[in-house]
Each structure stands twice: as C-alpha cells, then as structure tokens.
Amino acid sequence: xxxxxxxxxxxxxxxxxxxxxxxxxxxxxxxxxxxxxxxxxxxxxxxxxxxxxxxxxxxxxxxxxxxxxxxxxxxxxxxxxxxxxxxxxxxxxxxxxxxxxxxxxxxxxxxxxxxxxxxxxxxxxxxxxxxxxxxxxxxxxxxxxxxxxxxxxxxxxxxxxxxxxxxxxxxxxxxxxxxxxxxxxxxxxxxxxxxxxxxxxxxxxxxxxxxxxxxxxxxxxxxxxxxxxxxxxxxxxxxxxxxxxxxxxxxxxxxxxxxxxxxxxxxxxxxxxxxxxxxxxxxxxxxxxxxxxxxxxxxxxxxxxxxxxxxxxxxxxxxxxxxxxxxxxxxxxxxxxxxxxxxxxxxxxxxxxxxxxxxxxxxxxxxxxxxxxxxxxxxxxxxxxxxxxxxxxxxxxxxxxxxxxxxxxxxxxxxxxxxxxx
Amino acid sequence: xxxxxxxxxxxxxxxxxxxxxxxxxxxxxxxxxxxxxxxxxxxxxxxxxxxxxxxxxxxxxxxxxxxxxxxxxxxxxxxxxxxxxxxxxxxxxx
Numbered sequence: 422x423x424x425x426x427x428x429x430x431x432x433x434x435x436x437x438x439x440x441x442x443x444x445x446x447x448x449x450x451x452x453x454x455x456x457x458x459x460x461x462x463x464x465x466x467x468x469x470x471x472x473x474x475x476x477x478x479x480x481x482x483x484x485x486x487x488x489x490x491x492x493x494x495x496x497x498x499x500x501x502x503x504x505x506x507x508x509x510x511x512x513x514x515x516x517x518x519x520x521x522x523x524x525x526x527x528x529x530x531x532x533x534x535x536x537x538x539x540x541x542x543x544x545x546x547x548x549x550x551x552x553x554x555x556x557x558x559x560x561x562x563x564x565x566x567x568x569x570x571x572x573x574x575x576x577x578x579x580x581x582x583x584x585x586x587x588x589x590x591x592x593x594x595x596x597x598x599x600x601x602x603x604x605x606x607x608x609x610x611x612x613x614x615x616x617x618x619x620x621x622x623x624x625x626x627x628x629x630x631x632x633x634x635x636x637x638x639x640x641x642x643x644x645x646x647x648x649x650x651x652x653x654x655x656x657x658x659x660x661x662x663x664x665x666x667x668x669x670x671x672x673x674x675x676x677x678x679x680x681x682x683x684x685x686x687x688x689x690x691x692x693x694x695x696x697x698x699x700x701x702x703x704x705x706x707x708x709x710x711x712x713x714x715x716x717x718x719x720x721x722x723x724x725x726x727x728x729x730x731x732x733x734x735x736x737x738x739x740x741x742x743x744x745x746x747x748x749x750x751x752x753x754x755x756x757x758x759x760x761x762x763x764x765x766x767x768x769x770x771x772x773x774x775x776x777x778x779x780x781x782x783x784x785x786x787x788x789x790x791x792x793x794x795x796x797x798x799x800x801x802x803x804x805x806x807x808x809x810x811x812x813x814x815x816x817x818x819x820x821x822x823x824x825x826x827x828x829x830x831x832x833x834x835x836x837x838x839x840x841x842x843x
Numbered sequence: 844x845x846x847x848x849x850x851x852x853x854x855x856x857x858x859x860x861x862x863x864x865x866x867x868x869x870x871x872x873x874x875x876x877x878x879x880x881x882x883x884x885x886x887x888x889x890x891x892x893x894x895x896x897x898x899x900x901x902x903x904x905x906x907x908x909x910x911x912x913x914x915x916x917x918x919x920x921x922x923x924x925x926x927x928x929x930x931x932x933x934x935x936x937x
C-alpha cells in the first residue's frame with residue numbers, strides 16, 4: 422500500500438497518478454483466524470485495526486455482508502461529540518473524541534475531522550440549569566463545554582429565528598472541540614490501515630449460520646464458505662438480535678428502529694457549526710453543513726420498530742418543520758436525498774460491550790444514536806476486551822447484566838422504552 | 844405512510860396513531876421472582892419479520908390495537924382491538 426505523503430503526491434503528479442496501489446486487498450477467506458469480527462462497519466474495522474496495532478494480533482478477518490461503507494457507516498450525520506454525563510459513557514466518549522483528534526495522522530488517511538463546535542440551543546431557564554450541570558459534570562473527566570448567552574450566540578450565529586414565540590432561544594450550551602468528520606473517509610481509512618497490518622477484509626461475506634461445540638463457537642457458515650475462528654466478535658449494530666438468535670442466545674435488551682437523515686442541494690457557506698434544536702423540552706433536530714455545501718440534518722426516530730432501511734413521510738415533514746422553525750432561510754432549499762439506517766436502540770440508551778454466555782464470543786452492540794462518534798473508542802475498547810478477555814474499567818458496566826443489577830446508564834432518564842432514547 | 848385499519852374508525856394514516864411496542868410480552872405475577880420481571884421489562888425478541896405489536900389510536904377513537912406487522916416491509920397482516928370484549932360490546936350496541 423502506498424502511503425499518502427507529500428513526496429508520493431509530488432511523484433505521482435509527475436507520472437500521471439499511476440504509482441498508487443489499491444487501498445485494501447480483496448483476499449480469499451482463510452480456513453481459520455485467531456479473531457473474526459462480524460460486521461465491516463466503522464466499529465468492526467476499528468476493532469480489527471486496534472487489535473493489530475495495540476495488541477499485536479494479525480490473523481484477523483472482518484466479515485462484511487455487503488461492501489465497506491455500505492451500511493450505517495454511510496447512513497449517519499457524521500457528528501462527533503463527547504457531551505455525555507453518565508459514568509463510563511463520559512470517559513468512553515471523551516476517549517473517542519481524543520482518538521478522532523489524531524485519527525487522520527494515525528491512519529495516514531484524511532478523515533476530514535473538523536472541530537467546528539456543537540451548539541445546543543436552550544429554550545427555557547430550567548434547560549439552561551440542566552445543561553450547565555451536564556457540561557460541568559463532563560468537565561470532571563476532561564471534556565470541554567461553554568455556556569453562551571444570547572448576545573454571544575447572536576454574534577456567532579446571527580441568522581437563526583430569534584423571534585420564535587413557541588420556543589424562544591435563550592442561549593446555547595456548546596462543546597467547541599466537537600464537530601464533524603467525513604464518514605466514508607473514516608470507514609476507508611480504518612479498512613486501509615487494518616489491511617496494511619495484515620487484517621483480511623472479506624466483503625460480500627454474510628454469516629448464514631453458527632456452529633457451536635462444547636460451549637464455544639467453532640465456525641461460522643458464510644456466503645463465502647465455512648470459516649473457523651478462535652475468538653468471535655459481533656459488531657453488527659442494527660441487526661444484533663438477528664445474529665444473536667442465530668447463535669441461539671435468545672433475547673437482548675435491544676429493539677431495532679430506524680433513523681432518517683436528509684441532505685439538501687449545495688449552497689455557499691451558511692452554518693459553521695453543528696446546530697441542535699431543543700433536545701431539552703422543545704424538538705429534536707440537528708443540522709450541519711457538509712464540505713460540499715449541502716445542509717445535512719436529522720431528528721427523531723420513525724417511532725415504530727423496523728429493519729427497513731427506508732424512512733416514512735411524517736418524519737420527513739417533522740424534520741422540515743424543525744428546520745423552518747430555527748432557520749427559516751432554508752425554506753427554498755430542495756432535498757436531494759433522504760434515507761434511513763437501522764439502529765440498535767437499547768433499553769437505557771447506552772451501548773453493550775461485553776463477554777457473552779458463549780466463551781469465545783464477544784458482543785459490541787446497542788449504539789442507539791451514537792454509533793458514528795463512538796467508532797474509534799468502540800474499536801479501542803472492544804479490541805482490549807477481546808485481547809485481554811476482561812472488560813476495561815471504563816466499560817465494566819456496559820454489559821447485559823446491568824439491568825438486573827439495577828444499573829441503568831440512562832442519559833435522558835427516560836426508562837426502559839428503546840424508542841425514547843433518541 | 845403505513846395505513847392501519849382501525850376496527851372503529853376505518854383505515855387511517857399511522858401518523859394518527861402512537862406506537863406502543865411489543866404485544867407478545869406477558870408480564871409475570873407480582874409474586875414472581877425478580878429475574879422474571881427483568882426479562883419481561885428489559886429483554887426483547889426483536890423479530891425481523893412479522894411481529895405482534897400495540898398501537899394506540901391517539902388522534903382518533905383512542906382505542907389500543909393489537910397489530911401484526913412485518914418489520915421488514917411494514918405490511919400489516921391483521922388488526923384487532925386489545926380489549927378482549929370489544930367485539931361483543933360493539934355487536935350489542937348495533
């Protein structure tokens with residue numbers, strides 16, 4: 422694999438760009454691997470990369486039923502932030518943000534991480550208090566946060582609808598280090614970097630059956646033949662329950678729901694941050710502008726359980742209304758695309774990264790809304806779990822037993838209704 | 844838009860309804876051990892295919908409905924009132 426650097430860019434500029442190698446190999450599956458990661462999304466690829474990089478394991482396969490970047494890796498709104506409050510989540514997402522900050526250098530691939538700030542609009546005095554508490558708690562573990570009053574907010578983002586009678590804007594809570602990254606680049610960057618450390622990325626390789634023997638998984642039946650693995654990791658958020666039942670493990674504290682995202686036609690620079698409309702008591706809507714100039718936005722789930730990767734019209738309408746409520750200047754823009762991704766919505770809104778009732782099976786699931794930003798830390802801690810066969814202290818409560826122990830990692834304090842944890 | 848055939852109001856857009864959730868859960872008795880309650884409250888089969896679920900006709904007759912719907916295609920197979928005596932009550936009125 423040719424590294425990206427100034428010399429290679431210069432050299433290939435002279436030889437007609439003929440000196441580049443392909444980004445990752447397309448190997449045939451081997452008979453067996455030390456570790457098999459099922460799911461070639463951002464989390465699976467990151468896990469394989471950190472297993473190779475941090476834990477010196479190189480006989481690894483990543484199984485992807487479609488193609489790299491074709492699942493939820495290509496269906497998110499690319500927001501990266503670490504404004505979580507619950508113990509465990511806080512440390513986890515802050516670690517993820519720190520990994521994002523150096524990811525382009527680490528992977529030798531430009532993931533276009535832009536720390537443009539994450540601005541949450543506040544609409545009532547009590548929401549200001551609640552968010553001040555949340556962001557002060559975040560500061561205990563090294564995350565950053567600022568409270569902007571109305572004067573500062575108006576100076577930073579002058580073109581919001583400040584005359585909204587129903588949800589008056591009183592200020593904003595801001596994480597300056599948060600921002601956006603390019604989703605495809607992150608997937609391709611991890612795939613390329615993992616491949617260069619010897620990881621086999623097997624695309625069009627769907628798991629169709631699981632063979633168990635003496636309490637552990639012996640092999641996986643796939644659309645590209647039977648593959649043996651000493652350790653197996655599931656990283657298939659959205660479809661975790663399907664694979665879990667294929668392994669005859671029963672029920673999970675997860676429901677699959679779909680979340681839509683929207684992209685408009687491109688316009689000149691309009692919004693230089695990630696803007697959030699009213700999670701504290703108003704609506705639920707987030708919008709940013711891509712490097713191409715499109716406005717990218719999304720909001721609530723479609724509210725009913727679904728494995729279909731397509732959204733429904735009432736949610737389109739609601740998102741349009743939210744956009745108009747805070748930025749009426751968007752009214753003339755046309756939507757170019759909208760799509761839906763399938764989410765593992767968990768019972769308390771937090772993820773699972775843990776050992777399972779099967780000795781050599783490890784679970785990475787339940788990412789709710791937060792999968793994209795989490796991917797570097799998800800790979801980091803999941804690799805640590807698989808290599809050392811014990812959960813890191815940060816994720817010690819992110820297991821399937823936490824509910825019976827009375828440990829709920831419920832950021833919003835909503836209770837066991839998965840669709841409410843958006 | 845999903846169209847749900849409410850037994851009382853007729854076929855309506857799903858935006859008139861509020862989604863309840865899994866209708867196959869059977870809650871244990873109050874005396875049941877804690878593990879049974881943990882399973883009923885926190886664990887789901889999460890079917891990829893046709894599942895039983897509840898919908899509340901919130902902006903209509905406000906009846907709770909038990910619906911069989913595919914979670915892959917969103918196609919609705921059957922709709923009936925959750926209340927076991929609903930049919931009897933309506934027939935008596937007519």
